[in-house]
Amino acid sequence: MKTKQDIQKRIRQERSAVLVVNTHSRRGEQLFFAAMDELAKRGVHVAASYPVRDPARLSEAVREGIERGHALVIVGGGDGTISSIVDYFAYRDVVLGILPLGTGNSFARTLGIPLSLNGALDVIVNGKVVDIDLGKVNDDYFANVASLGFSADIARQTPRSLKRYLGVVAYVLVGVWNLLERQAFRCRLELDGETHVLRTHQIIIANGSFFGVTKLAPDAQVNNRQFIVFTMDTVSRWQMAKLWVAFWLGRHRAFSEARYFATREVTIDAVPPQYIDVDGETTTRTPVRITLAAEALKVLAPVTFEDE
The missing domain is CATH 3.40.50.10330 (Probable inorganic polyphosphate/atp-NAD kinase; domain 1)
Structure with missing residues (x-):
C-alpha cells in the first residue's frame, strides 16, 4: 500500500x-x-x-x-x-x-x-x-459504532420516512414508546480474553468518539488502535432512562452504572439474542465477534x- x-x-x-x-x-x-x-x-x-x-x-x-x-x-x-x-x-x-x-x-x-x-x-x-x-462485526467492516439493546431496538424500529422528516426527534419518539415495555437482557462479554457477565439495557462498542451527537468518552478515538466498550449496568428501565438523558446531555460519566472498558476484540452473547446496530443499520444478531482493523x-x- x-x-x-x-x-x-x-x-x-x-x-x-x-x-x-x-x-x-x-x-x-x-x-x-x-x-x-x-x-x-x-x-x-x-x-x-x-x-x-x-x-x-x-x-x-x-x-x-x-x-x-x-x-x-x-x-x-x-x-x-x-x-x-x-x-x-x-x-x-x-x-x-x-x-x-x-x-x-x-x-x-x-x-x-x-x-x-x-x-x-x-x-x-x-x-x-x-x-x-475500522471495526469488524464478524467479517463486515464498520466505521464508528456497533451497539445492542435499547439504541439498537430504536434504530431498527424507527421508519426511514420518519427519520427523513423529523431527524433526531424521530428516535426520541420511538425511544419513549420502546421504554414502556423494555426488559433488561443477560450478556456475556469477552474483552481481550477477559470475561464479564452482566444484566443491562445497553452496550456500545465504539471505534469513533461520537454516538449520535454525544461524545462517548474522552479517550474514544478513531485512530488509537482500541475500542471503547460502554455499558449501562442497571436492570431498571427508569434508571436506564435517567442514564440516557444524562448521556445525551454529556453527563453520563457521573453515574456509577456507566462503565467503560478498552479492548481490541469483543465477543458478545446475550439471552435473549439481541439485534446488533452498526452505524444506524441493523445487520445481525448475537452471538457476534467484533475485532479491530488498525489503520x-x-x-x-x-x-x-x-x-x-
Missing part, C-alpha cells in the same frame, strides 16, 4: 474525483447538484457521479467508482451509508471523502468534518489524508485532526 503522503500528493495533482451520493438520505437529494457545482468552483473535476436513491445500489455504485481508478471517491450520506461502503476502501490505495448528509453524522463528528456542505467540501479540497481504524481506512480529515 502507498503511504498517505503519496496518496495526498496524487489527489492534489489529479484534482478529480468520483462522487457517490445517497439521495435517499435526509439531505442527499437536494444537495447532490449543489455538491457538483461547488466542487467545480473549487477546481475539482467530477469524473463520474452517481446519485443513488435506492440504498441497495450504494455498494454497486461505490465499487464502480473505485474501479475507475481515481485516488479520491467522495461519498455523501449518513452513518449507515458510510459504514455500508467502507469494505470497498479497507486496505486499498483509495481515499474516502465524506459529505455528511444523514441524521446523526457521528462519524463525521468524530473526524471533525463540518456538517455544512461548504465546510465538508473545504475539507475535501484542503484537508489531509489520515489513516484510521484500515484512508480518509480526508481537517488539517487540525490529530493523527500519528
